Amino acid sequence: MKASLIKRGSIAARERISPDIYIFTIKEPSVADTCSPGEFVNIAVSGKSLRRPFSVFEAGNGTFKILFRITGSGTRILSNCSEGDELDIMGPLGKGFGQPGENPLFVAGGVGAAPLYFLSLKSTCPGTFLHGVCSSDDYIDLEPVSAKGHKIVAVSEESDNCTVIDILDKYIKDAGTVYVSGPRAMMKKAAEISKSNNKKCFISWEERMGCGTGLCQSCVVKTLHGYRLTCTEGPVFKAESIDWNDC
DSSP states (O other), X not given: OOGGXXXXXXXXXXXXXXXXXXXXXXXXXXXXXXXXXXXXXXXXXXXXXXXXXXXXXXXXXXXXXXEEEOOSHHHHHHHTOOTTOEEEEEEEESBOOOOOOXXXXXXXXXXXXXXXXXXXXXXXXXXXXXXXXXXXXXXXXXXXXXXXXXXXXXXXXXXXSOOHHHHHHHHHTTOSSEEEXXXXXXXXXXXXXXXXXXXXXXXXXXXXXXXXXXXXXXXXXXXXXXXXXXXXXXXXXXXXXXOGGGO
């Protein structure tokens, strides 16, 4: 582990989106000024031996944001932190997306929107941002994405009775490259649709992690070229490289 990866940041703002979804703004300039879309941070949680990984949601002006849902005791402890509290952070970590080309199509499911939100803000070409959630209470503010020239299409399973996969065929034909992040089943289906339409597709893979630096090798993902580490060789992968039969 490189000592330079360990940082101390403080919570500058804490926003509750829904009963179990939060956005934290964290003041830590060395992370904020160097991270790229698709990269993540590993944050220590009080009382837990393992850090929790979070994709960077947005970054700039000395702060960065994380978007997360309470999924267990660790994220619940984190959600109870207050403005001004300090956090032990490792990052930025992993390999990101790179710069999107023309007509990008962002396909986000739930809080999987985090890395794609950041990517869309960095995109210099207008595209389309599909955001699917279970309940309309889970929508995040996509106005900054719209302000960058992207078309926003948001659907809720609860109120619209459909998912982003149900509407993907409508938008993929005019797309350049497809970028996907969200539940694994959703990413698998998006990868299949992208392949059938001869579109390049990149996914942001989520996996349980130990160290976040490749030492413990606990976050392996099976690809068609062997096992790869999510923390150092990902979390962004070409969708065509994943062995989806193993998922």
